[in-house]
Amino acid sequence: MKIYKKAILPCGFKASGVSCGIKKSGKLDLALLYSSLPAKAAGLFTVNKIPAAPVILCRNFLGKGGLFRAIIVNSGNANCFNGKKGLEDSLTTVSILAKRLGVKKENLLVASTGIIGKRLPLAKIKYALPELVRKLSCKGIKEASEAIMTTDTFLKGVTARVNIAGKPVTICGIAKGAGMISPDMATLLVFILTDFDLSRPLLRNALKEAVDGSFNCITVDGCMSTNDSVILLANGAASGKRPSGKEGLKLFSKALNLLSLELAKMIVKDAEGATKFIEIKVEGAKDFNQARRAALSIANSSLFKTAVYGENPNFGRIAAAVGASGVKASEKHLEIKVSPLRKKDITVNVALGAGKANAVVYTSDLTPEYIKINAEYN
Numbered sequence: 001m002k003i004y005k006k007a008i009l010p011c012g013f014k015a016s017g018v019s020c021g022i023k024k025s026g027k028l029d030l031a032l033l034y035s036s037l038p039a040k041a042a043g044l045f046t047v048n049k050i051p052a053a054p055v056i057l058c059r060n061f062l063g064k065g066g067l068f069r070a071i072i073v074n075s076g077n078a079n080c081f082n083g084k085k086g087l088e089d090s091l092t093t094v095s096i097l098a099k100r101l102g103v104k105k106e107n108l109l110v111a112s113t114g115i116i117g118k119r120l121p122l123a124k125i126k127y128a129l130p131e132l133v134r135k136l137s138c139k140g141i142k143e144a145s146e147a148i149m150t151t152d153t154f155l156k157g158v159t160a161r162v163n164i165a166g167k168p169v170t171i172c173g174i175a176k177g178a179g180m181i182s183p184d185m186a187t188l189l190v191f192i193l194t195d196f197d198l199s200r201p202l203l204r205n206a207l208k209e210a211v212d213g214s215f216n217c218i219t220v221d222g223c224m225s226t227n228d229s230v231i232l233l234a235n236g237a238a239s240g241k242r243p244s245g246k247e248g249l250k251l252f253s254k255a256l257n258l259l260s261l262e263l264a265k266m267i268v269k270d271a272e273g274a275t276k277f278i279e280i281k282v283e284g285a286k287d288f289n290q291a292r293r294a295a296l297s298i299a300n301s302s303l304f305k306t307a308v309y310g311e312n313p314n315f316g317r318i319a320a321a322v323g324a325s326g327v328k329a330s331e332k333h334l335e336i337k338v339s340p341l342r343k344k345d346i347t348v349n350v351a352l353g354a355g356k357a358n359a360v361v362y363t364s365d366l367t368p369e370y371i372k373i374n375a376e377y378n
Helices: 053-063 083-101 122-134 141-147 201-212 244-271 288-299 301-308 316-324 368-375
Strands: 002-004 011-020 031-043 066-077 106-116 156-164 166-177 191-194 229-234 277-283 337-338 345-351 357-364
Touching: 011 244, 031 053, 031 122, 031 191, 053 106, 053 229, 066 083, 066 191, 066 277, 083 106, 083 122, 083 141, 083 156, 106 191, 106 229, 122 201, 141 156, 141 166, 156 244, 156 301, 166 244, 166 277, 191 244, 191 345, 201 229, 201 244, 244 277, 244 357, 277 316, 288 301, 288 316, 288 345, 288 357, 301 316, 301 368, 316 337
Parallel strands: 066 106, 191 229, 277 345
Antiparallel strands: 002 156, 011 031, 031 066, 031 229, 156 166, 166 191, 277 357, 337 345
């Protein structure tokens, strides 16, 4: 197995990215990911009770159990909190694109990211769709990756290649996210493409496992987005028929897990205003959920995060966060170890002494620059 810190499209996929004018800067803001073959899909989305229109539409289309050909994504506008008009705009977008691609609208998925509460500039998107389709290319993933960015400062792409049943299989993932990051999917968008062939139930199970160990184990500011989406398309172009046996699934899942974790870490390392990357390991918990809960309580503590920024070894803030988490813990058994705070990569080890379960969560420090970025974000 090989892991590459860049996006390389699998067999049968093309991508493109253009500027349609949503962003005042003129930067790329509309992306298209396309499969030449009908692909199975799995998706996991925000648990926010006010989901964006694209999330609602994707849940609806995925629930019908069909096959999919493309994902269209815009940045600069979340298309959220717009009521029925928002849903109509998302549906109109996929309907017009479907005609250009010669497929049904139910064969398409859609995602948006950006400012909440503003109407999607549909006319600009309509005008840009012909160019977006025309520019589809097996080398277009870089432009697509750039087009989904908002406050991100670098492209986030990872590729895994593995041999399964004698066939070379590629998994490619791109992501965006730097702020408004909280578990239960942290504002993140992730799109994973593979030429592997897997049944829908197994595809969804593999995605859930990968997300639980990666995107649901990161937090930047504890703020949950309305648009979080992780979508996986599998078109089977790498193999003539689906590999049998558990070994193929095991290899695919391992590669998917590694790819997802690398993308998740990239998101934390690009956290708005961050100067530190923090890995929090909690062990000795009653069960995994309690270990993860304690780790997230530390990771979401503003007092802890600002102490790390100031390189102030006030570890009482870690003890307070563990106690506030509600997990089984006691002062008698609690052990805390922290690597030198002057370094960029920080490790926090916490032993609860209450069991044998453990969990790892990734976060960043909280800085004045984070406040500045979000105070001016509009």
